[in-house]
Amino acid sequence: MTSDATTGTDVTALIDPRTGEPRGTAVCSRLPEVRAAVSGARAALPGWRALTPKERSRRLDRLAALVEEHAEAYAARERAGTGKPEAEVAGEIEQVADLFRFFATAARTRTAPASGLLVAGHESWVRWEPVGVVGVVVPWNYPLLMAAWRCAPALAAGNTVVAKPAETTPDSLELLAEHAAAALGPGVLCHLPGDRETGRLLVASAVDMVAFTGSGRAGADVAVRAGTRRVSLELGGNAPAIVLPDAPADTWASLAEAVTYNAGQSCAAPARVITLAENYEAAVAELTEALAARVAGRDFGPLNNPDQAERYDRLVAASGAKRNVAGTVAPEPGEEAGHWRPARLLADLPDDDPAVTEEVFGPLLTVQRAEGPAEALALANGVPQALAASVWTGDLSAALELTAALDAGETWVNCHLVQTAELPHGGRGASGHGTDLSTLALQEYQRPKTVTVRLGRRI
Known part of the structure; x- marks a missing residue:
């Protein structure tokens, strides 16, 4: 981080992860900027919350249309900050527009607990009210x-929102805030660029709630700083x-594709393949072949930043795996110095290996051997994180038994990373708490208020 000599503001250098070269700078917001953003969101709150669900829905639908109309501009900004392939970026922008349209509809289809004559002589109902100003902190793996x-x-x-992007990827959220100002109104969605200190200032500010997506260590710090706020x-x-x-024949290619999507930088990506003793060697051989077919630079992008690349390298170097097989890196000319890492498989490693117990967050799969389904389940549930999991088998009964016993907020059978706006996503244990996606996510950002009126008397 440096200071801009002309303005005196703190700025951070932005790096293109494809080349490792500087691509510009971004402002690091400090206390005055944080206070101004929160004040702006607070001023916009009465007008936004007073809108009927129908009117909020119309405005959110307009924002979705703006995302679609400017898809190329969003794609350019996403690729600049993440290095993602064009196809990945295009698909994610489609999902963004779909999410705003989904929640535009969900705002009009809310459910509430029972209402009516629940106590003799009294009429009761429940009002769902917004929490207020929400501070949102999002990571660099999927900025938009x-x-x-x-x-x-x-x-x-x-609610109104003050959203802070990751330090390395401020680009697309800035554009979203511009379009939100046009579609939703000034101050309804504020963009607050900055670094970790900016995030700490936002959490400590006068926001009513904090929604954070990121590392476990940072999340624990957020929880402490937020105190009694939601x-x-x-x-x-x-x-x-x-x-x-008896897993399907396409298991290996599916897992290889899932772990290299976004260069493995997805919280729900497969990380630990667990087999039985009888199919362990076959799994290692098949996964080695499937991962070799996924080429960094052609099929998936780079890691996002030098810190993540260093962490990935450190975990690989610390692994006790006896088999460490890496695929191919083929960047475009001029991109050789980017943060590229190959698809990699680690096998014959201890169950407490750092590549097993820690989230690597890269294009890497470990393979572990279990003596039976019970031991496989114990290995699957044997780490602190509990966000997502998958089971691969032709036996539906076995699949359903295992998914019921897996400690994870989202599970798949014979697929992985299949998600849609209608289905909830959320973690347990060290993976946090709360719900993203689906109509259930609305309750994350609302408070119920019970209203009970005594009947038979004039007010």
Whole structure:
């Protein structure tokens, strides 16, 4: 971080992860900027929350249309900050527009607890009210999509939002805030660029709630700083994939594609393949071949920043795996110095290996051997994170038994990373708490108020 000599403001250098070269600077907001953003959101709150769900829905739908109309501009900004392939970026922008449209509708279809004559002589009902100003902090792996996951339900519920992007990827959220000002009104969604200190200042500010997506260590710090205010935390995962001997033939290619999507920088990506003894060697051989077919630079992008690349390298170097097989890196000319890492498989490693117990957050799969389904389940549930998991088998009964016993907020059978706006996503244990996606996410950003009226008397 440096100071801009002309303005005196703190700025951070932005790096293109594809090349490792500087691509500009971004402002690091400090206390005056944080206070101004929160004040702006507070001023916009009465007008936004007073709108009928129908009117909020119309405005959110307009924001979705603006995202679609300017998809190329969003794609350019996303690629600049993340280095994602064009196809990945295009798909994520489609999801962003869909999320705002989904929650535009969800705002008009809320459910509430029972109401009516529940106590003799009294009429009761429940009002769902917005929490107020929500501070949103999102990570660099999905800068625009994670912002939509948090902002869309918060806005649909009647809150205003101050959103802080990651230090390395401020670009697309800035554009979203510009379009939100046009579609929703000034101050309804504020963009607050900055670094970790900016995030701490936002959490400590006069926001009514904090929605945070990021690392477990940072999430714990957010929870402490937030005190008694509501906090929603999505803190990453270390997803197991239990592969039984009768798994479908496309299991290996599916897992290889899922772990290299976004260069493995997804909290729900498969990380730990767990097999039975009888199919362990076959799994290692098949995964080695499937991962070799995924080429960094052609099929998936780079890691996001030097710190993440260093962390990835450190965990690989610390692993006690006896088999460490890496795939191919083929960047475009001029991109050789980017943060590229190959698809990698680690096998014959202890169950307490750091590549197993920690979230690597890269294009890497470990393979562990279990003596039976019970031991496989114990290995799957044997890490602190509990966000997502998958089971691969042709036996539906076995699949359902295992998914019921897995400690994870989201599970898949014979697939992985299949998500839609209608289905909830959220973690347990060290993966945090709270709900993203689905109509259930609205309740993250609302408070119930019970109203009971005594009947038979004039008011």
